Amino acid sequence: GxxxxxxxxxKKASCCLEALKIATLCGPRLDNYMMYSGTDGIYTYTFQHQRLEDCAVCGRQEITANVSRALLKRPSLRTASRSIxxxxxxxxxxxxxxxxEKPVSEFAQEGEIVSVTDALLPIALSLTxxxxD
Known part of the structure; x- marks a missing residue:
């Protein structure tokens, strides 16, 4: 209980401490992750996650694919400026x-990114x- x-x-105390460190520059701030273990006392450990370039979730690898049909359940499509x-x-x-009923060209210009989300996708797709012709 x-x-x-x-x-x-x-968590609240850690947030307050980080705000103090950022405001006063009195110590190094958390980078991006803090682990807390409170089973037999308090133990915290801070480390930086490393990005894997070929990871589908955290990587930034781009692939080019010609797609005529995608198998999705109920996809949502949007650009940075509007929902398609x-x-x-x-x-x-x-x-x-x-x-x-409208062509994609009415919503997205060449090089623009369209975000696709769907229950069958583990992550959102960013399609350029x-x-x-």
Whole structure:
């Protein structure tokens, strides 16, 4: 029962300490991760996650694929400036449904990124639009 309040208190204290260090430059700040283990006392360890360039989640590797058909369940598509199609909630689906009849060129220019999310995808896809003749 008391483990959750202790964890919350530690998180709040850590956030306050990090804010103090950033505001006063009195010590090094966390880089991007802190591990807490409170089983038999308090132990914290801070380390930096390393990016794997070929990782589908954290990498920045780009691949080029010519796609004529993708097998998705209920994809959402959007650019940085607008939603192309959103299957949920119903009001947004109704508002974006007419876009399914329009060509992609009405929404995305050459080189623009279209984000695709779907329940069947483990991560969001960032597709760079490339028109071919």
């Amino acid at each position: 008391s483990a959750i309040p202790r964890s919350r208190t530690l 199609y959103m299957p949920a909630p119903p009001s947004l689906e109704l508002a974006t449904r007419p876009n399914l 639009v490339q028109y071919v």
